[in-house]
Every structure is written in structure tokens, then in C-alpha cells.
Amino acid sequence: MPRLRLTGRGLWITALIVPPLAVMVTFVAYPILSALAYAFYDWQGLQRGEFVGFKHFHTVLFTEPFASWTRNAFINNVIVFFSLMVIQNGFGFVLAYALWRELPGAAFHRVAVFLPVVLSTVIIGFLWKLFFHPIFGPVNQIFRGMGLDFLAQPWLGQSSTALGSLIFVNAWAWVGFPTLVFLAGMQRIPTELLDAARMETNSEWVLIRKIVWPLVAPSATVVFILLFIGSFNWFELPYIMVGLDGSPYGSTDVLGLYFYRTAFGNQSAGVQDFGRGSALAVLTFMFIAVVAAFWTIRLRKREIQI
């Protein structure tokens, strides 16, 4: 029988791997697995009841009013994802291109664009909640000052504008991230390659569409995937700016808020229900994991060696 010997190197590797592994198991793997387990039981507060199989999944997906709440939250997540995809990533690309072409002030803007990314979401949420204040907030004061009174709206207080305002704030805060990734992708393009393209076209648009974008797109994979995960995990910003209910009238409700309300309870959602909450968490997790994995594999294939 081979003897198990701990050599110096093996000891090192063990010492380095065990602590993070322990943390991962305790705080990531175990909660996910236990949430999966919780979803199959009835709960009385913190007291576990009977095994009920897929009842909670059925409830949140097919029994009213839970089903329409789930649908509403999910649709809002989808809206958030697509809007951010266009606004945050689109604007990020434009900004990156402007920075890359070294327009005047590029050095300053390179820092400025990325600055909000470093701020805590809690700070950003509070800041913009104040900015959007219907009476005292600078947003409306600026609109009024410019004579655009019709634009002075209770941005966070009406169903038609609340979700849009949240999306705007998220894009403002995070646009620096895609900008940085796109900029890095652009800087990787060899100068001679662009010179070669300039020998064949003097249209900036053709250059962007046929040369720059195809070469940068693969490096956007990580941006897309992270945005997808972030959009369906969206919690902090709406929680701080519009509260747990996704007010007004659920117009800003997303899966994250809905799950939290359900699992831990609040005034409007009633008592806590770990069972249904866990079912929601498991569904969200499965959805994100499957789609993100599928996309990662597909988009990876497009990557180009320069």
C-alpha cells in the first residue's frame, strides 16, 4: 500500500487550498444546497415542517397571486437586462471609442468614467434618491431652471418612470466597467491593422463596424455574462431607492426583492416563508446558471486571436 506522505510542496498546496475551500463550502455550496432542500419542506417560522415535494415551486409559478407576482418581477428583470445591455454597454462602447481616439481631455475622462464603479452601491443609491427628490432634488431643479418644467417629475414615485430611473442610475454607476473592458480590447488592436484598414476606407463607420467591433466583441463576452448575472440578481439598488415592495405598485419589483420579501417577510407580504422563498431562490439560481453557462460556451467560440 502506498504510504501517504506530506512533502513540503504538498503541505504548501494543502495549506493554501483548504482555507478558501472551507469558506466556499460553508458560505456558498452549503447555503445553495440547503436552500434547495428548504424548498421542499413546509415551514412554520424557523421550524421545519413536512416534506412537500414540488408544492412551493408549483405555487410560485402557477398559483395566483404568487404566479403573477413572479411573472411581474421576472419581466422587470428582463427589461432591466435588455435596457442595460443597450444603454450601459452601448454607451460604454461609445465612451471607450472616444477615449481610445484620444479626444481632448481623454486622460481626465478615463478616470472620471470609472470613478462611480468604485463607489459603494449603497452610497450611489442614497445619492440618487436625493438627486431624484421631487421638490428638493437637483434633477428637477435643473429641469425647472432650464424651463423644462414638464420634465420635472416625481421620477421614483410613479410607475411610468420608476424602473427607468433605476436603470439610468445603474447605467451611470456601472458604465465605467464595460468602457474599461472595451477600451482594453481596442488598445489590443495593432496600429498597423488600423492603418491597413485606413488604406481601404476613410469611413469611420465602416472602420468601427467591420474592424473595431468584430475585434472587440469577443472581449465583451465577460461584460455580457456579468451584466446578465447582475441584472437577474439585482437587489441593492432597488432595495435602497424604492424599498422592498418594488414601489410604486410593484412597478420596480424584481426577483431579488420578491424573494427577500417572501423568505423573510415584511408588512405587505406577511410572515416569512422559507419554503416559497427558497423555491424562488432556486429557480432564479437555476435560470442564471443555465443561461450564463450556455452563453459563455457559445460566445467563447467567437474569440479571435489577434
Place this chain on the structure above:
Amino acid sequence: MARLSLRNVKKQFKDTKVLHGIDLDIGDREFVVFVGPSGCGKSTLLRLIAGLDPITEGQFHLNGQLMNDVPPSKRGIAMVFQSYALYPHMDVYENMAFGVRLMGLKQTEIDARIDEAANMLRLGELLKRKPRELSGGQRQRVAIGRALVRKPDVFLLDEPLSNLDAALRSDVRLEIARLHRDIGGTMIYVTHDQVEAMTLADKIVVMNLGRIEQVGSPRTLYETPANTFVATFIGSPRMTLIKTSRDGNRLGLEDGGSVVIEDLPNANANGTLTLGVRPDALTISRDGEEGFAASVVYTEYLGDDAYVYARLADGTLVSVRTHPNALYEADEKIRLHVDAAQAHFFDTQSGQRLVV
């Protein structure tokens, strides 16, 4: 048809002057090589002609039309880059089709041109491959093909051989020469390698420190270099410059012997004269009082030739071509004699050629 004329062309990057007034005419179907050490401005000049960098001052005409403000894609000029600069996300066909499509040609015409170029460059098998699946030589041919299909008036080639290994280099050099003969366009070729310049060019433009030192055929440059820079740049091994003091027809080195040359330039009748000798212009003797005294440093045996490197009294290292059977020991004392017909004379101060 392509005639280029550059008049007093200057280029400045911020505070650095790179080109100090270039005057140059290039005729139709000419193969012109810009050659010079790195940093001499040859690539910059090529980029100005391409339109990739703006001309600071002066004028560039192509076929009589002022080109200074015409964008690169509208000049009728195609360029082959040192790194080939193929579009990595397009296959070989797309790489070649990209430019001509933007020119608005019909699909049938595009296919015909790509077919023709692919045949000429033996790219037929590779049309569906991506650049990363090609060898260095194949990429090179695609880069040339991409230039060919546009049927430009002028081809620019920026050190196209420098990324190839030595064996491939001479093949591609021949291929480029053949290509120029077949398509007959005007070609401007930049290199720092004087062998490429000598073998390819109809006309060589020797540049140094942002100025043109001399323009001429390879033979002109080799046989009548305008100054010491051209003299030492063209030819391998290099021409040796010997700074001599002159007394009538006698050119001497202090404590280093002397040579008598019947026909010397009239200028500097008494004083100094720089004597330029290529390895062929010298002969060696082992004794006697005539000739420059030298001591052998080492001998380079090349099979059909041998080069003897020897040091003169003033420390100048001279290379002499000899018969491969001639054996010289290190530190051996020898005498060097000059073949007057093959000697070059330069003004010691200005370095300019002196005519006999």
C-alpha cells in the same frame, strides 16, 4: 500610370523634425527602394506618401494632382505592412475582398480579381483559411494579394521581408521582383537591408537623418557614391575610409607607409584626402617599402573567397579580399596596395565625393 513628385516635403512630430525637406521624383513602373539605417525617416516618408500621416510642409503630387489632403483610401495607393496587418477575423478571401467591396465593384469583378491574384500568388488553396492558420510566408502573400486586387497605381511595401526567416527571404524577394515585372506598377519599397535594395531596385534612395543622401541606380551608388555615408552603406563588406595626408600624388599615413596614385582629384592638392577602398581595390604584399603598413587581425575564410582584416597605423580596420589559399597569420606585418581604378576619393571635412 503613376508619377510621384515630392517637393520640399517636411515632417515634424511635435518638436521633433523627422524629415527636412525631401525632393524626389518617381517615374511610372519604377521600382524604388528607400534604404537607410533605422530612424533615418524612410518609413515616415512612406507613410506620408500613403497618407497615413499628414505632411507638415511641402507638396506631394501623384500624376499631377496634389495629394496632401486626400485620404489614404482615395489615393490609388496600396500598402503592404511589415506585420502584414491581415484582418484576423476574416478569412483570406474576405481579407482581399474587403477593400474592393468598399470600392463598389461588382461581385463578379471582385471574384475575378481575387482569382487572378490567388493564381499569381498561389493562394488558391488558402482562400477559406483564417490568418492565424497561415505560415509567415503565406501571410505575406495574402498581404500582397490584398494590395494587388485593388489594382492601385502605386504599391508601397514597408520592410515586407523582415518578419521572414532567412531562407524564405530570398524566395519572396525573387517573387516580388517577378511580380513587379508582371504587373508593372510603380513600387516603393522600404528596407534597411542594402542587399534587398541592390537586388530589387531600379532606383535606390539612400536616406540618413531625415535627408536624402543620394538617388540613383544600384550601379551608380556602388560605383560613384556621392559621399562617405553612401559609400560605406552600400556594399558588403563595407568600404574602408582611410584618412590620408596628401603630398602631390602620394597619399600617406603618419608612420604607416604611403601609396602613389597617378590621377588624383585636383581639389586639396596639398593637405588631406579621404581614400575609399572596397575589399576588391586592395592587394597584399608581404615585403617592400611601398604601400600602407598594416598588421593582420584575422582572416575570414568563405570557401571561394577569403577576407583579411588588418589594422593600419592610425587604427583603421581594413578589409581585403584575397585568394582563399592565401594564408595570413594574426599579427603578421603586411603592405597594402591600392588599385587606383577602383579607388574613391572624398573631402575629409565634408565627406563629399571628389571627382578625378
